[in-house]
Amino acid sequence: MSGFASSSIARKVVMALSGLFLVLFLLLHVTINFTSVVSPDTFNTMSHFMGYNGIVQFIMQPILIAGVIVHFVMGFVLEVRNSKARAVKYVQYKGSANAPWVSRNMIISGLVILAFLGLHFYDFWVHEIAYKYVEANPQDPTRYYAETVEKFEPFWRTAIYVVSFVLLALHLWHGFASSFQSMGLNNKYSPGIRNFTRLYAIVVPLLFIFIALYHHFNPITH
C-alpha cells in the first residue's frame, strides 16, 4: 500500500468517487427543488424535514460539505501537478484537434461552480444557520416556499444561477462519464453509460434553470 494514497491513480479515484457522490446529491436536490414548482406545500414539508431532521443536519450535511471540499481540493492538487508536468509550454498547441473544450477546461467550469457555491451558500445555508441558531427563531414549516421564490426576484441573481447551471452541465458532460473510466470501467457497457451520463448532464441542470426562471417570472404578489 506504500505510496498508494499519493499515487496519480488513487487521486483520480478520489476525484471520481467524490464526483459521483455529488452527482447523486444533485439528483436529490433537483427533485426537492422541483416540488416548489408543482406543489409549494410539498416543498415546504420536504424543506422543513431537511432543515430540522437530526440525521440530515448533523450527519448527511457534514458528509456533503466534506465531499465538496475533497472534490475541489483534489481538483486543485491535480491541476498544480499537471501544470508542473509541462513547465515549458508549447508555442503552438492545437488542443481542439484531439479533445473537446469541456474535457480540457474542467478547471474553468469547476471554478465557476465553486464561485457559484459561495453565493448559493450565502443565499440559503448562511441564512438558515442565522435563522435557526443565531436569531433562534421558532420553527415555521411554511416559510420555505416564499423565501425561495423571493431569492429569484432580482434578475442578476437569476442570471448568475442560469449561467452557473450551464457551466455545471459542461462539467457533468465530461466529468460524470470520466469518473467511470478513472475507476477502471471501460467495457461493452461504456457507450450506454456515456449516453446516460450525458442525458443526466443536460436534464438535471436544465431542470435547475427551469426552476430558477419559473420563480423569477412568477413572483409572489403581496
Added chain:
Amino acid sequence: MKLLLKIWRQKDAKSPGKMVEYPIDGVEGDMSFLEMLDVLNMQLVEKGEDPVVFDHDCREGICGSCSLMINGEPHGPDRLITTCQLHMRKFSDGDTIVIEPFRATAFPVIKDLMVDRSSFDRIQQAGGYISVNTSGNTVDANAIPIEKEAADDAFNAAACIGCGACVAACKNASAMLFTSAKVSQFALLPQGRVEATERVLNMVRQMDLEGFGNCTNTGACEIECPKGISLENIARMNREYLMAATKG
C-alpha cells in the same frame, strides 16, 4: 512548394530556447517531413550554420524515434502515423509550419527538437517484462492456449512504440497511455499474470516519480497515438492498480 518553417532552437537542456524562422523552397509533395528537414539541414550546413537536431532512426513508423510537434499536434495533422510517415503533400505552398519538440518536464530537451525520453525506459524497467529462465530450456509461449480476444488485445497494446506522442498531446503531459499499454500487454496474458501485482504498482510508482501529469480522460492521447493504442488500456491499468493496492 515554398514554406516558412518556425523551428524551436535550443543549445542544450540548460539554455533557453527560441523559435527561429527558416524560409525553404523546392519542397516536393512526395518528400517525407524528415526528408524536408534533411534538405533544410543541408542548406544550413552549406551556409556554415548549425543543422537542426531531431530524432530519427527507422523512418518507417516502427522505432518510435521521431518526435516532432508539428503545428500544435504530435506527428503532425495526419492520424495513425509517425512524423517520418508524414508527407509534405499534406501542406500547401506558402504554409507556415511550426515545429517544436515534445514538451514535458519528464522529457527534457537535449538539443533543438531532440528530447530525452529515457523516463519511458525507466518506467519499462520498473516492471515492463516477465521473468523467464532463458538458459536454454525456455518453455514455448504457444504451449499455453490463450483466447483470441485476449491475445488480440495484448497484441494491440504491445503495438505501442513508445514515441511519447501521448505525453506530447496530453494537456497534462500524462504518460498513462504509454504505461497502461505496457501494463496491459502482460496483464492480458497468463505469462504476465504471475508478476501482475508488483508490475502495475512499480510501473505506476515510477511514472509518478518521473513527474508526468495526471490523466483527465480528455482522450487526446488516443487520437494522436500513431499506433491507435486505446483508452481501454488506461481503464485496465486503473483496475489492475486498484486490485494490486488492495492485495499488498
